[in-house]
Structures are given as structure tokens and as C-alpha cells.
Amino acid sequence: MTLEEQAIDWHIRQRDMSAAEWDAFATWLEDSPAHARAYDAVAMADAQLTPPEHMADVVPEPVAANDNAGWGRWWLMGGVAAAVALVAGPVALRSRPDIRIEQTRPGETRQIALNDGTRIELSGGSRLRYDSHDTRSATLEQGQALFRVRHDPSAPFELQAGDVAIRDMGTVFDVRRQGDRLDVSVAEGAVSLAPLGERIALTAGQGIRLDEGGHRLSRVAVDPAMVGGWREGLLDLDGETVGTIAARLQSAYGMRIAVEGPLVDRPVTGVVRMTGDGDKDVPRLAKLIGAGWRQSGGDWILRASNEDR
Template identity: 50%
Template structure:
């Protein structure tokens, strides 16, 4: 059993060195090795712990070797056959300090396209159109919403909270289904189930089911509202809810969902809009209906719809 333990530790050291440059296939092989035996996981834990400590150890200078000394150079890996105690001691001496490197990758959708991805930790993310999300193979509990909109179904883990970054803001899962948008320098979050911690800096605001919040992506200009939990993520079935958002956000939602380009003329862009609208995905039907709801005129110019304020009526 002692030899088996030493072999496991030697293999764990090899994995620790290899993971610094690992791709997705290597990580899958590493997880498979861990799952083969509890001894593998225990061995890797010991090596990882020694790795964290090595930076604090001051090693003695090596003794000088006489010129006529014909003894062969020591082979450091040969010492691993000496048993578990020797192996553990050697781990501190020879394993370099290696921090797992971020292995980021991006998932993106075009306007009018949707996509659902499943992470290895059990979390599921639904992406609306015009969205880009940055993830990390080395840490599936961290993500960045670069732009667009996504609904997160997070598997809660008290030991490793899921953290979503939006600009300078962090949204931390507390056992949750929540929707986040990031458009320009603005972001918003709405909670359907559970709760999240909204962290614009040193402070944190807890949002529970039915809570919504919008802010600049630097954490400033925070506005809190309420929303029916059933309407959170309603973009998946074309049912969009707005509570005082400017009309350019309504137009942006249509562009992401269906690729429909809407230009707002005059002061329409900043006019606040409140209501629940069901969109069919057919621009010829939805755009005139939206114009009617907001009291605007509409016309089509090639692939773009143009909405403008109605002029004064003549008697």
C-alpha cells in the first residue's frame, strides 16, 4: 500500500505540472484519473497543498562538488520509491509554485439567434441574441457577460459561489435563477428564484425573487424595482416586461431576439416605457403594434424600421 501511495503522489505531481498548460481534453483526463480511486484525490490534495507552501520555504544552498567527484548526479524522481513520508517531504522540495492559469473561452450569438449551454458544475445558461459570454475552463464558477442578455440557472454550491462579472459589477449566486442584461454601459439583473448578491464595490445588495435592479456597469446610478418572477427571462417566449426603461432598450431587445433593426427618431429613444408586450417574432406585425402602443408613427426603409413621434394633429 505504501508503494501504491507513492505512485499516486508521483502521478499527482505530474498532473500538477501538466495542468498549467492543459486544454479541455487534458482536464477531462485529469478528472477521470481523480475518479478512479479516492487515493488519487487524496494524493493530489497533498501535492496541491505542498505547492501552495513551497513559496514560503527557504532552501539551503547546495554543497559544492569536488572536481574529481565522479559520483553520478542525483536523480530526484528516484527518491519517490522511498515511501509515502519521503514522497510528501519531497513534494515540498521539488514541486514548483504553480497557480492554475485561466483558460478563458467565449460563447457568442448573433442577433436573432439563441443558444443554451451547460457547464460542468451543473449550471445552465440560456443566451439571447446579440450576446457574448466569457467562461473559464479552469473555473466553471466564474463568468463574464460582455454584452447582451442571458438567463442563468445556477447549481448552488456554498463552498464555491457562482460569480458573474458585468463591467466592474459582480453578481454572486445565492441559489438562484436570474436574468442579466448588459447593453452599452448599463446593466440590469432580475431574480426569478432564490437570491443573488449584487456587488458594485465594497458593498453588497441582496436581491430575492421578484427583485430587479438596473445600474451603470461601474456600479453607479442604481435603481431598484419589482417584477413578477414569472416574467423574468420572458424573452424566451417573446413576452417582454419593461418598468420605466427607455424605448431604446425595447428596440434593443427586439434586435437581439429577432434581428429586427428599429431606429427611434427625436426624443423617442429616451422616453420611458412600462408594460408587458408579447412579440410574435414577425416584424411586419410587431413593429406597427409597438408604434401604436407608444403613440409613434412607423415606416420601413429597406431592412430598417423607423419610428418617430407623431406630429401635432391639425384640427
């Protein structure tokens, strides 16, 4: 098959792909930038392709056992292929954008249901922007959110987080944006993105940790069952610094937490279950990481223990 035919084939198969096929698709995307460009062109073309008006009410005839079951599939491929050439043409007029902004206070969470069936859960201290007339795209300006995206091969959901666009193929994934740091973890399905100019496809059990300011990117393995664990009070720490953890707790509880000295850069790994009560969780976490703590007014201050000084 030509590259275009391969892209169309993958696009059509997404309606009922297995986990193994998602992995194969992710590998195909990463094999060459040309693969990703071809797939994007096919997806855009399919989104603009509409059935002929005279076919709208036609009821398909049953397929006999000796009929060519693949004919309809290749007819669809032909239609999409023809539409690829039209992508660069005039775009149909759309209604005026209706921008919605969902913003949570520290300590608050919110559930959002988009018109297309996609569900989003926002963590505390988060801000999400989207167009109610185009719910296949959104922007996470800050904070953390879990996305459960309705699968639509003709219109993949796209999330913008900083300079990174995350293309979803119908899945469950979690995104956290904090300053220059971006974390993406996938629980089901697959997403594609191109941080720092590198095209990456992630499937269930995979994630990335990106420091845009430092131009550092790492791929990590994640436990799918832990993706979005913050909703149940779970902190899944994979080498995060104490300073980063303090910022997460500030968003969760709406309290100020300062970290003194070199402790701010100490990495922490492990899973911590929080109680939901900041006055209990901050000193408990300090004890777990071997740090001291004190309060000054309403602020919490973490410091290295005497043994570490």
C-alpha cells in the first residue's frame, strides 16, 4: 500500500482496534514524520467528507456470504483519498466561537461534560478554555485534568497545553501543567504529541515528563490504574522534587507551602495516600520524606532535617 493508503487504513481501523493494534499504530506513527503528516491529512479530510445527499436515507442491503466484504471498506478509503486533495481548499463557514472558561479554586474540583460526550475532571487551581461550538479541542492553561474522550476517528480531540498539542484518538489520559513542567499519562487508548519538535505516540501505561524551560524530555512507564489517582487523594511521585510536590499540595488544599534551602530540589519517589485534610497531610508528608516543618501564621514551611544539614 502507498503511504496514503496506510494512513487511511489505520484511520478506518480505529473504530474497533485492540490494545495490540493501538501499540502497532503508535509505532507506525513514530517510524517517520511522514507517517504522522499523512495521518493528519487523512483525519482532516475525513472530517470534511460528508455522504452524498441522495445516499443519506439508503438502507444497506445484507451482505451475502460470497460477497466481497472488503468492498465497502475500500469504497470508503477511496472517498477519503479523494477528499485529501481538498483539505487545502476553502473551509466551510463556522459559527462564531463561544469561548467558555472553567477555573477551579485551590482545593476545588469540577466535572465538565462536553456536548460530544467527552468528560473532563479538573483538579484544584486549574484553568481550562474551550469553544462550546467546537468541543473537539480545548486548552489547559494551568493545573491538572483527567480526560475521558469520546472516540471519533473523523475528528480527534486536541488539547493544547503550553506549546504542546496533544492529539487524542479516543482514550483516557491525564495532563498536568505547572509552570514549564508538563506531565502526560495514558490509561486507555493512545495520544500523539510533538514536544520539542519530536513526534511521540503514547499508549496505555506510557507517559512523558517534559521540562520546557530546560528542554528536557523523558518517557516513563505509568500504572494505568494510577492515572487520575489524584481524584482519590493519591500522589504518585516519580522522582518529583519536594518543591514540585509543595506546589501540588498548594493547588489541592489552597494553602501556602514554602520549602527552604536545598530540600526544594530533593527528588521523591513513591505513592502517598492523602487524607484530604491539609493540616494532617503536610506534616505527614514531611515525616515520610524525612523533612522538618513549622507553621508561620497560616503558612507551612518545610526544611531539611537536622541530620541533612
